[in-house]
Amino acid sequence: MLKKISVIAFAATMLTVSAAEDWENPAKFAEGRLPHRATAYPYPTAAEALKGDFKASIWYESLNGKWKFNYSAKPSERPKDFYLTGYDVSSWGDINVPGNWEMQGYGTPIYVNVGFGFLNRNPPFTTHDDNPVGSYKRTFDIPASWDGRKVFLHFGGSTSGMYVWVNGKKVGYVQSTKNPAEFDITPYIHQGKNDIACEVYRWTDGTYLEDQDFWRLSGLERDVYLYSTADQRIGDFFARAGLDGGYKNGTLDLDVDLLNYASGNAPVNVNAELFDAAGKKVWSATAKSDIVSNGEKTVNFKGTVRNVAKWSAEIPNLYTLVITLADKSGKTIESTSARVGFRSVEIKNAQLMVNGRPIEVHGVNLHEHHPIHGHTVDRETMMKDIRMMKRNNVNAIRTCHYPQSPMMYDLCDEYGLYVVDEANIEIHGMGVVHNYPDTTNHPAYHPAWRDCMLDREMALVERDKNHPSVITWSLGNEAGNGENFQIAYRWIKERDKTRPVQFEQADETWNTDIVCPMYPSIRYMKEYAARKNVTRPYIMCEYAHAMGNSSGNFQEYFDIIRSSPHMQGGFIWDWVDQGFLRQDEDGRSYWTYGGDYGARSYKNDGNFCINGVVNPDRTAHPGLYEVKKVYQDIRFAPDVKKGTITIENNFIHKDLSDYDFNWQILRDGKIVKNGTFAKVNALPGKTAVVKMPLDGVDLGDGAEYYFNIFANVRTGDDIIPAGHEQAREEVELSGHRTYKPAVAAAAPTVDETSNGWTVKAGNVEIFFNKEGWIRSYAADGRKLLSQGIAPSFWRAPTDNDWGNNAHKRLNAWRVAFDNSRVTSATLVKEGDVVKVVSMRDMPDVNCGLKTVYTVYGDGTLGVTESLVTHADARIPELMRFGTSIAMPKEYDNFTWYGRGPWENYSDRKHSSFVGVYSGKVADQYYPYIRPQESGNKTDVRWAELTDKDGFGIRVVGEGLLNVSALDVTPEALDPGMDKHNMHQNDVWPDAWNVYLNVDLAQRGLGGDNSWGAAPHAPYILTPKDYSYTYYLTPVTK
Template identity: 60%
Template sequence: MITILRTVIFSVLTTTIASSLGAITPDWENPSVFAEGRLAPRATSYPYPTPAEALAGNGYGSAYVMPLNGKWKFHFSAKPDSRPADFHSPNFDDSGWDEISVPSNWEMLGYGTPIYTNITYPFPKNPPFIDHSDNPVGSYRHTFRLPDSWKGRRVILHFDGSTAGMYVWVNGQKAGYVQSTKNQAEFDISSFVCEGDNTIACEVYRWTDGSYLEDQDFWRLSGIDRDVYIYSTADERILDFFADAGLDRNYRDGVLRLNTVLQNHSDLTKDTRLDIRIYDAADRQVASQSKQVRLNGNASETVDITQKLRNVRKWSAETPNLYTLVLSLTDNKGNIIESTSSRIGFRKVEIKDSRLLVNGQPVEVHGVNLHEHHQTNGHVVDRETMLSDIRTMKRHNINAVRMSHYPQSPLWYDLCDEYGLYVVDEANIEIHAMGAEHQGGFDKSVHPAYLPQWKEAILDRQRTMVERDKNHPCVIVWSMGNECGNGENFYAAYDWIKSRDTSRPVQFEQAGEAPDTDIVCPMYPSINSMKDYASRTDVTRPYIMCEYAHAMGNSSGNFQEYFDIIRSSAHMQGGFIWDWVDQGLLTKDENGEAYWAYGGDFGAYNYPHDENFCINGLVQPDRTPHPGLMEVKKVYQDIRFAAIDPQRGEFEVQNHFIATDLSDYDFSWELLRNGEKMADGTFELNLPPGQKKAVKAPIPSVDMNDGNDYHLSVYAYTRKGDEIIPAAHEVAREQFSLATGSMTIQKPATTIPATFNKDGNTWSFDCQGNVTIKVNSRNGEVYAYAVNERNLLNGSITPSFWRAPTDNDWGNNAHRRLNAWRYAGHNRKLTALTHDTDKERHIITATYTLPEVNATYVLSYTIHPDGRLGVESTLHADSDHMPELMRFGLRLPLDRSKDNFRWYGRGPWENYSDRNTASFMGIWEGKVDDQFYPYIRPQETGNKTDVRWATLTDDTGFGIKVSGRQPLNVSALDVTPDDLDPGMKKSQMHTSDVHHSRHNVYLNVDLAQRGLGGDNSWGRGPHKEYLLNDKSYNYSFIISPVIPD
């Protein structure tokens, strides 16, 4: 029997902190005050009048639940001293106040300023104190009436979350105070409510001492930003329950270990019965138990029940099989006092042999980090956006989500239970600005992780997370926080979680390989450190990166390389990409054009900010996927294909699922010759999880040495669909190169050389086919390539050594280190121009010096009799100090009417040398407008790799073709790098600031371009194999006209 504790009792102030804070210190500057009057945290559940209603589980629709979301009265004060101090009085006149939606963030509705900062606190750092002159306060009032059926019952006021500190009054009486950012808070208001109108008053402070524990890398927004409701219970109630739904040692039968806390608020002893029933997905009862319980007056009683289910349908992210647990409390006459319910999933999570297992099988974590973010609502995310995220994640082979860096809305966990995503649930703790382990030295004498006066606040955030979410099968790991130090307070937190829940491991990145983590979960490890851990034989813990593959802007390079290492060792088990969604907020510029704002916008230049460092998702704020997400999908796929003898159509299919047979999928193959399909077919497989099988596609017999390219592509598709993943959705792909064709130049149909004319500085060549080519002899530039007097060029062909820096380029200082290339092509000096003939061909050779980089650059044009123009570009360093190149290529400006882009190479989405495993060889086409991907901060975009040829034509089919003598990088855009490059300083530049040309299309024809990188965005560059560090480069291609039939 447990004596009831109606509220959370605060830890007593230590002598030290009492003397330093003093008697008049506000609660919101006292780390020992974080939950006055709050009920003990419990699992999310709702009371129902009957078991049938509990089984239906319509939470807010229960007769015992009343949502309070909607319009509330609101007053905004810029600082505490200007707040309306007596507003909680029931008779206060709020008729002059504004109305605000609850839930919401008040900054998103025009009150105060949204602030984005990564590490730096948005207030002066002096824990636990807050600047009284700049701490906005929101005052809320709301009136409600209780249903008549609640008369004589207890009433509980529930907040799913508010930011950051909140006082609560009901009918003028103080219910309590909480720092409940991202955590639930409940108050027993039974003694405060009355018949008729009842008034809730809430006073919300933007910053509190708890804000020192909430230094997450996201928008700093405020208000009552999660659901609010009240619910009613009898004096006897089901207070809480822990439904540990596991499996037996053979992973076959389900074992429910149910721990229930019953509460009696009356003075009388009551004889009751606890009934439990378990229902399957079709609402058929599959198990039941009852237990008589005597409830002493004003006390609680704990009831333990164990229930087994034979041959249970197990829960996993692949097979999210759910049961419904219904608990009912009855009186001694058999009358229902209260029912409640929870969906449960039977699964077993454990660490064995240094591997994380789910249901006895090792799981490869294909994860992402997720912040709560909505482009117009800030941190208030609606159900449809959550469903959209789950759809997109699962359609791209993502199976796990880390709650970065706080527990999210309870609805999210319900949806992950239902649709199948593994969740690492993380406590709302980040203390980054005070210092973090593995990131350099810091002063532990002032750091909350190491100070006893902060211990209870840190432990409370663990408790509220674990108690709220303990019944969700999707939660497979607890995380104690992020970048917050690893002092004694976290060792205590680890011990508490392990004592409270033995069914899940605990991870903590800050621990490294210290004892207070069950998983080694580094962030942004180097490739070498990954290889080192992979090769070790002494490890006992799995290696799952809590953050990696920083997806800021045009990123996600070398993603395949991560998994080459991960799949080399059993204890390397994946990780969580940073992160899912670009945290842009939708707003409009002075011209009314919409754009996504980031740090420093909204007038926040008076506050510290970190520019666009919040724009690092795999999807845009409206959930449009970035091109990099396609690479993630390919690498994350659980159906994989390996070559056996692909020239004979033989390959291996591997099933890396843990619970899914491949009979659920359809398969197809295609044989391509020079990018065009010449044969295709389908096949079926019955292949259990963890197995592999050889397959032979009946490809036609062809001579693979006939000078053509041949590729064999294989695909897997869903056979059946549901609301998350439709039927015929591609889940896996692979392409095998069977033969690489010759890229030699065909001989011209005519051998009559072009006619050469010289007119001042113009060298003109008239070729067969009515093709005219003109060279400016002053600078050696080809500026005209005309067919029937229609010039295809809209300017000169010029060298291109620079790209608009990506966010990763900025992060590794490439914009400065490689700045010499920015204008190297523009500032080149012509040192020689020659005109030679070779039989029927004219050869123009322009030699330049590039003073900024101390190199020699040569452009050679070969004019063929039939009007084809050969282009050869050569770069040679004249010293050992030539810097790495951004790109090596040429730019061809064409008239804007040449809007139809077609290419044979990798596609269809943009791809780069270190991000192209998902991009298959083929013939692709699209509009020039569609080649520009609108990264929120403009940067390099639109590249295609391994291009054999490309065309740009107008709507009549007239245009130009480039054909490589070796594979090319090609893009077709209506912008140049200068249009996307702010120069040496990163400016507040957005997609809406980009001026797209109405006159030109720029065809970029490159030998190579620097890789994107993606290990992080603050120092590491692309891997060395994707850098352009050679001291000489040479490539060539052919320009020819495209003339419609």
């Protein structure tokens, strides 16, 4: 406690701010509030503290539930005297606490990336005309057993500024949405019924420090409760549970802060005990102390636990610390507890080390988001997050950009996730380092904001200091790097010497222990990776922007990261799409985003909140499978010549004894052999070599062979079940064969009319018009095509396409074919085949298009499409180069031999293995929250669309193809030149057709960012000549 109090004096160089309102004055942020402390609860006995069920403690009383509520659109309309005891609130509505009032029918949810929810920025002033105020009131009973004891009121978080009254008496005023606030309400309460009133302002001067990229929501959004203590209590404690120099034995450095609210000194005994996971006591110590009248005292304990069970994200061993305060006769006054983990965190040799070993950060940024309840996230949703993260090889979260609910840290401790814990500060709307902010009125650079900013840093550290999962403190996000942050850095380094501190805005200056850029260029990454004399690790605080159909070139990031020991990973932006569940008038559910709640009169940033690798309900995006593959700690190095695979254990703390290594051999995409390697194990950081069981496999028989290996969890638990695939690898044993059709004995016949040519071959009949356009294609008299085979150069723009302006830059390709004209069309017979050759001029792109249809005697139709660029053409790159084939709706079964089973693209296909896959056409379209390009499959050898009887069409590429089969058109997914708010429920399946898209290539997805970065160069279709061939044949089964 003494340390905390001295800090306020250290930073107390405030300048006076003239403001009429507390909520527009940065000097007013903690009136009546108690000092910050670690999350802990009082229990009457040590045995109850060991159990840790705080809700069962007789000294805990929840105030969650229904409160009376009044919503006022602006401060002048609020009920000013509602806090008085006799004020009648019976006509008010009810509201759930915890909860955001916008999610319960009051006011407007606003999504803003950069900005403050109000338009005029003039710190510390907000707006008086559109600043909603929520008035809360409820009654509560004081238990009889609390008579004569101290009573404290706890708010886990309130947005944004809050006054508190108890029984008509003002208790205090606080700001800082995501930090707890506690008040001593003992002077204001009495036995029996009491009432509590809260007045919450949506916008305050603190809003300038909370410009995070998320929904702007308001209210009492975390737990509210009471707790009771005696006059002497355990005020706080700091358990520094570390390791000795050999990383073998645990070291405990424990500070216990004792408080005495009574007049007169209080002699006490303090007992500290440590229990392992089995409940066995492994250490204890006792100290006598004397707390001065109305004062405090810190008692320190030091201890050692030999051969300690260490904590890491891989093996999260926990102990329970129980602290008991007793009077001088030994009678228990109270006990409290916390789960602690023994681990060390340090930076050595420019590497972030946990327990003496460098870690690779497989991170995600995690916002607090619930698809129905907003910022109030329940335990079930947190568990969904943790299960999904652990099953997909995520080992770390960054709490963007504020401390999260204490429950999330408990779960990270228990199940094993590293946490970069970030202070509730982002000042993006006032400017950031790289945009040269005006510092004259910027809070980060202004002494008037020093105390309130430092208070947020202190709240972060003091609340979460005992969590082993927290391995790094973060000063904040996109906020400038003024003196206020430099003061905060020094304070944290003094207060907690067991963890590094990072700050992205510091770049490579002194007040960050980790170089943690966001969205760095590949060039900068390579440059830092190549440096020889660095002292700090490089861990990206944000990268791989996962907006919509994204996560391209993810493997390339880790090719660089794994090239240098001081490159240690990063945190994807971000984990979960911030969409809310809604239903349209037809009862169809969809996810909403910015601007969907009548907020167009406010600033809003559309679907820029839809950046996750999981949906709001925590189901996976296709991009998550790529993340899982790249993030896997079990990796494989094949040697085809030797017929071996080296299994690499890149875990730093656990071996591979709990994994089964299953294998399969595929011949032309189908499994012909499979099995399990026996007794494979490797210690952390070590390898094991297995021999591929290729006996009896003739790799020279002309077929294509692949060997796949999988690491599956053997025993499993509630987080990762038995049998779950944790890692995979694909090994090409023999290469792809080029396809050529067989030549039939009989040549096709041709019947020419004034309208065109009818070509018959085998059971196939094709009609071409005089422009060389296929008007019908039938086999056995059954129609296979609904329309002609149309050249295709466009895709429905992805969010990344919109971000780099591709919808405008490349727009000429959208209409290139529609605006083209035929310059020639001829039918010729060449030996045993018939060819229909057409030439088109496409003036929008200054190119020519040559299409050659070749009909073979058995009915096979060859399609060759060639783009001919003119020598002086200045044209943009292409979205795709291919064709689209419309077929009747009944051909709704899709089978392909290529990469799958999920969608994949040229720069996002490492997780998709080559094989034969099948599914319904309706299931190939992935419903991104904002509709866009979807469903592609790469490296396709052949694909089929068939009806329920197995009749249909097969496409075979002369080389590898990109193929998709969808029941929606690109036009249905494309809003045109204006990115208005489209949603899943705006897309309806085509009533008549399905669409088989057969491409030579498609533009990559990109993912470096979503506001300008293009896909990497290898995945861009540069303007040049292109040509490819595929073949259509009827299928009967």
